Each structure stands twice: as C-alpha cells, then as structure tokens.
Amino acid sequence: MKAIFISFNQAYYETIVNIMDRNNLKGFTYWDVVQGRGSKTGEPHYGNHAWPTLNSAILTMVEDEKVDHFLEILHNLDKETEAQGLRAFVWNIEKTI
Numbered sequence: 001m002k003a004i005f006i007s008f009n010q011a012y013y014e015t016i017v018n019i020m021d022r023n024n025l026k027g028f029t030y031w032d033v034v035q036g037r038g039s040k041t042g043e044p045h046y047g048n049h050a051w052p053t054l055n056s057a058i059l060t061m062v063e064d065e066k067v068d069h070f071l072e073i074l075h076n077l078d079k080e081t082e083a084q085g086l087r088a089f090v091w092n093i094e095k096t097i
Contacts, residue, residue, distance in 0.1 A: 001093040002067050006058045006074065007034060009045065009084040013056055019073055020060065028060040042085045055085065061093060 008016060010032075020028065034055040037044035044051040062070060071088055078086040 001096065002062050002064060003091040003093050004060050004062055004067065004070065005089045005091070006060070006086070007036065007055050007088075008057070008086040010054050010056045011084060012077070012086060015077065016058060016074070019070075019077070023066065023070060023073070025060055025062055025066065025070065028058045031057040038085060038087070042083070045085065061096070 006016060013030075020026070033047070034057045035044075035046050036055055037046075043053075045053045045055045047054040067090060071090070074086060074088050078084075
C-alpha cells in the first residue's frame, strides 16, 4: 500500500475526484485551501492580491498495483495545463488500522 499526496490548483478538484472514481480509488482526505509554490516552475499560490490562486490537496491510500497507472493519469493531466500546477508524491505505508 502507498500513500499518494496530491497538491493541485483548486480548479482540478472535480477532475481528480472523477479520475479516482473511475479507477476505483475511494478513500481520501481533502484539504480545500493549501498555499505554496513549486520548487522548479510555476507561480506561487498564496491567495493574496499579488498571487490570488490557491491550491488544494488530497491524501489517498492506493494499492501498489494501481499506483503507476494513477500517477500516469495525473501526469498527463498536468502536461495538458502545466500552468495550473499539479504534483503527486508517493510514500510507503508500513502499517494501518
């Protein structure tokens, strides 16, 4: 099992949830307002007058065999509209209850 943390422009929320639904990825935790900036490219998302956009984030637990396909879909979405901003990070899950 892997944890996937997805940080994305708020405009992507419905698209990402629909992708998860179509791929039978059900459980997630959602943060509506997340501020940040990319480490290489992209503009800050601070929700202020200079940088008005904001991000959101999802943390989801995914079975190992579904991770690569899910990341590929997210990567393709990011390539379509790179200026929006979307990143995904994967961690191993050692234990769960």
